[in-house]
Amino acid sequence: MSADRDQEDVSIAARIKENPGPALGWMVGALLLFALEAGAVVHFVTSLLGNPVELPTLLSRELIPNNGYVKPNGVWKETFLGLPAAYAWALRVVLIYAYAFLWLVWLWRGYLVFRENYRYADWTPRDDMVDRLRSHRWGQFGAVIVFAFVVMAMFAPALGPTTVERTISNPYSHYIEYYNDDGQLENVTVGSANLGSRSQGTPDRNVGPMEYDDYGRWHPFGTLPSGKDMFTFMAAGARISLFIGLTSILVSGFIAVAFALVTAYYKGLVDLLVVILGDSIMSLPSLLFVMLLSVVLGDTWLADIYSGGFLLAVIFAGTGWPFLWRSVRGPAMQIAEQEWIDAAKSFGQRPSVTMRKHMAPYILGYLLVYSSMRLGGIIIAVAGLSFLGLGVSPPTPEWGRAVNIGQSYVTTSSWHISFIPGVLIVLVVTAFNALGDGIRDAIDPQSESGEGEGAEVAAAGGGGA
Structure with missing residues (x-):
């Protein structure tokens, strides 16, 4: 031994x-x-x-270009292999x-x-967790969608038919070539081409999903009312949504775990102070509080980092840690009552070592579950703020702004402007929740039936969420 x-x-x-x-x-x-x-x-x-x-x-657009033009005889030029x-x-x-x-x-x-x-x-208990997750169909569905979303965010510059710089940020500094109706090759700025590719609700002024515009540019999701490519807009918006979500979850998760371990270890006055602080933040109307902070801090240097994305991440972390803390406080309290914690104290082990080695590993699984679920909520909250004109500053792409831009075209030929980002928001948020369900059931196989000691710990951990 x-x-x-x-x-x-x-x-x-x-x-x-x-x-x-x-x-x-x-x-x-x-x-x-x-x-x-x-x-x-x-x-x-x-x-x-x-x-x-x-x-x-x-895997870049330079090696596999799609920004070319088609000749009157139907032959493509300047695209990959003439495709x-x-x-x-x-x-x-x-x-x-x-x-x-x-x-x-x-x-x-x-x-x-x-x-x-x-x-x-x-063998370790982690092996059984992995096996249960591999057979959890709902969790696998969430994992597939989350994987697709994360890849879209990470590879956004290469995935789009064009780039944010060319079509959104600085379109009048870039040019494209196309053949006009007289069969002459012309050179025009991207901004001018966008004006001729706008989706504004009528059949003659609309570029829908999976269509070319009059300049030979391919638009998988169609175009916006400004004529900008919507897929490029959505891919770049996925990147900033993921940045805000992950940054806020990492910061708020660190705060939540630290407070949960400290309050479970020392209890008493320390626990009471954190409870008062956390409940004070949770008692405030979340959306109104976030809106207030985004307006008050909108003129600070934080708002200049990543077009306001970093500011939103800080705000969501500062207002969201009590919910994660409540989720892991119950399991931390139960772990603190175990015999091995008392043994560590009696041997004179430092509190920081005891909390890090003997307590933290038992609550990180619950933190992962609730973080996954909360991440979807942050993404939809960011979209809601952008819909209201707050948060991420234009022209930086954000999904909620696309919904706002297209709401007046829902019943017209340009229905795609609001419909596509709306569906993607619902799909991604559902996927994060499904992934959280899968991780929860993998960690605690009795959680589905609500029976057993593991279910009691989950209930205690999630009661404050």
């Missing part, structure tokens, strides 16, 4: 050093996958620093999602390598 314990205390780095083969094989594959898109990562990081660096990238713009764009989208799926498979392969070669235990 003592020998097994000594083995378990060996660090993962030491285990890999003893048997480096499987880990090195997996690492080589991961580096090859990363190398395919390393240029995009470098460009993104350097763009944040204000000095973007361009490097060759495999029609729609086919070139679809090929790039398929390759990007295949690349992302390959990463997913390789990460799963990495988990299997760890389990087979570097984990001393033949």
Whole structure:
């Protein structure tokens, strides 16, 4: 028993050093996958620093271009292999999602390598959790939609038929070529072409989903009333929604876990103070409070970061941590009453070590469940704020603004402007909730029937949410 314990205390780095083969094989594959898109990562990081660096990238619009023009005889020029713009764009989208799926498979392969070669235990409770999640159809549905949404956000610049810079931010500084009705090749700014591709409710002024405009540009989701490509708008909007959601969840989750551990360990006055603070924030009307803070802080330097996206993330984190804290406070209180916590105290172990090693692992699963569900709520809240003209500042794309822009065209030929983003918002929010359900049922198999001690812990954890 003592020998097994000594083995378990060996660090993962030491285990890999003893048997480096499987880990090195997996690492080589991961580096090859990363190398395919390393240029995009470098460009993104350097763009944040204000000095973007361009490097060759495999899955890019430069390698697989779709922005070309069609000659009067029907032959396409300046597109990938002379394919029609729609086919070139679809090929790039398929390759990007295949690349992302390959990463997913390789990460799963990495988990299997760890389990087979570097984990001393033949079985852990995590194995059963993974098996239950793999058979949870509702959770798998959520995982598929969340995967598609995350890939859209991460690869937004390459997925769109065009770029935000060309069609939204600075359209009059970019040009396209097309053949006019007289068969002459003309050069026109993207902004001028947008004016001729507007969707404004009538059949003669509408570019719907899966259609070309008069300039040979392909629009998978149609165009906006301004003539800007809607798919590019939605892909860029997915990126900012994901940034706000993840940033706010990470910050609020850290605060929630810290307060839950401290209040469960010390109880008494510390718990009372946090309860008063949390309940005070929760008692305020959430939407009105967020709107008030976004207006009051709208002129600060925080609003200049990421077009107001960082400010919204901070606001949602500051107002959302009590809900996550209430969700994990119950499980933390139950863990604090266990015998091994008393034993750690009696041995003089520092409180921070006890909370980190012996308490935190037991509540992180519940935090993951409620964070997944709350992330969907944040996405729909951001869309609601943008619908009201608050939050993310225009012209930065955001899904709620598209719904607002198209609400007067719902019963016209341009129905797609509000309908598509509305459906995507509902689908993504439902998917995050479904994924949260799947994770909950994987962690606690008795939660579906509401029976057993695990269900009681879940009920105690979620009572304040």
